[in-house]
Amino acid sequence: MLCQPDIKKSCSACCGQFNWQNHKRKAIQDILELQTELFLSLPDYNNLSKYKDQVKDSIHNTILFETIYNCEFLGFINQDHTKTGCMLHPAVTKIPDLRYNCFYGTKICASHFCPSFGSLRIVEQKAVIESVDDWYLYALTITDIDLVKGFFNQVENRMGESIKEKYLNKPGLKTVLNDFFKLKEDWKFKSKESRLGKYYFSKAEYNIARINYREKWNIIPSAFDKILVSLESEFKSLEELKIAETIIEDKIQFYIKLYSQ
Ligand code: SF4
Ligand code: SF4
Known part of the structure; x- marks a missing residue:
């Protein structure tokens, strides 16, 4: 449950x-x-x-x-x-x-039953449950479908296969995943605006935030766009965006390395 x-x-x-x-x-x-x-x-x-x-x-x-x-x-x-x-x-x-x-x-x-029940695969749900052991981060993460799916899409596309439950206990994997999810709480590029994941609010209305890559830097959206939006990112410069992408990239690569051992 x-x-x-x-x-x-x-x-x-x-x-x-x-x-x-x-x-x-x-x-x-x-x-x-x-x-x-x-x-x-x-x-x-x-x-x-x-x-x-x-x-x-x-x-x-x-x-x-x-x-x-x-x-x-x-x-x-x-x-x-x-x-x-x-x-x-x-x-x-x-x-x-x-x-x-x-x-x-x-x-x-x-x-x-919230959308996470139907949208997250059982293996994704288990990966979150097994890697996060505190009430605050757990609730923030299990309800953030884009963040969880964004991470595993990257991992699975690069490995060319779906992650499997029987490998979730491999040494170090839970720690890497926990480190990735912790970005939700201490993300250095968090917007000053009152956001909750990809949503921002104005009284009885909510909207979905976006990062204006083309308008700001004339580039295509980041491969980590959904993750960056879920992390409530706001970048002052292209350099900040690149640093953010490197932080995420390192965690994905580390996860794949440990999973593949
Ligand atoms: S805490 Fe949640 S489940 Fe309990 S009464 Fe309030 S809304 Fe209902
Ligand atoms: S939002 Fe949390 S408490 Fe509510 S149904 Fe989903 S998992 Fe359960």
Whole structure:
């Protein structure tokens, strides 16, 4: 299951996990800690609208995209706070389902599957699950179809074959892949604009970002265009673009080398 793959991490992106103007790790962690603490301090579940108001009053961040709901019931669901998830889920509360208290309601919450389920091949899903072991980077990565597919398209086109599950455990492969995905969090060419992967937002509207290669430098799009857009890139010069391409190229080549050994 992509949402809760193991005991080390999870994804809660569709519950609004990243839907904040400031969606850096610390900001999201603070919101989840706050919601968890408030929720766990409730004497019972009889007045959850008061809890929702308390959450609203305590968060000092702005919603990124108004159409997506940022659920107040999202929190850390294990003692070590390594897993995010639904604090109303019966598996967490040990009582019958309370998700009807949230904006979406039980039916939608229980039946939602994001595009990553259908768009990422099983081998791609497993590669992400096995290489990323923290809740923040995992959720950012497993929901970024272009980034994951962009990487494996490059790898497979060069090798002339599809990657296979049985080779994902080869020494060093998970580390290289983790290093590549970590670019999402610390990419040196990240745009100053409020972006979430390839998307940028303006109140109730979203658009897909592009890099204007021809207008800026009179060149054709980079072979890594989808990856660069997913990384929220903005380049001040052609030189910066070339440096970015080299960083990505090195990681792809290293992955292929280790995979082929
Ligand atoms: S965004 Fe996808 S993987 Fe993440 S919690 Fe939602 S359905 Fe699960
Ligand atoms: S109630 Fe629904 S939207 Fe809220 S955290 Fe739970 S599953 Fe997500």
